[in-house]
Amino acid sequence: MVDDIEELIRLRAFLLESDATAGLPYAASSAQERVAWRAQYRTWLAERLGQDGDVRVAVAGGSGRLRACAVAIIDQRAPSPACPGGRAAWFQSVVTDPRDRGLGLGAAVLQHLTAWLRERGVDEAVLQTTAAAAGFYQRAGYLPTGEQLLFKPLENTKEELLA
Numbered sequence: 001m002v003d004d005i006e007e008l009i010r011l012r013a014f015l016l017e018s019d020a021t022a023g024l025p026y027a028a029s030s031a032q033e034r035v036a037w038r039a040q041y042r043t044w045l046a047e048r049l050g051q052d053g054d055v056r057v058a059v060a061g062g063s064g065r066l067r068a069c070a071v072a073i074i075d076q077r078a079p080s081p082a083c084p085g086g087r088a089a090w091f092q093s094v095v096t097d098p099r100d101r102g103l104g105l106g107a108a109v110l111q112h113l114t115a116w117l118r119e120r121g122v123d124e125a126v127l128q129t130t131a132a133a134a135g136f137y138q139r140a141g142y143l144p145t146g147e148q149l150l151f152k153p154l155e156n157t158k159e160e161l162l163a
Contacts, residue, residue, distance in 0.1 A: 068096040068105035091127035
């Protein structure tokens, strides 16, 4: 899996550097930001891949490249009616290479991670999506919460990464 780091970065760039996400507060808006997030993500992946921790990456491979991937991160939250044990998962970087969309690869990596989460005693899984992808997740059984996801960068966060 460590050998796939550059491919995982390439796939995540579809989410953070594409025309579809341009202008969103979490997307890279300059070449300097692209270099910074890629370097930090490379380090983050290298520290977590291959370990039996609370992060798991699932991939769908192809000939010399990854075709789809997803990341699940287990978090210990305060218990709630929907999450009585407090173990919740956050899906990140669910992305299929545009050349391979519509083949069920995104659904396959989500199903793989969902099985892993169940084995780990996770009560719920949440994710953030765009309006364009919401139907995909709803077909997979994810329900809209009616809540809005809000974003606030903390002081100097971007500046520290870019330094």
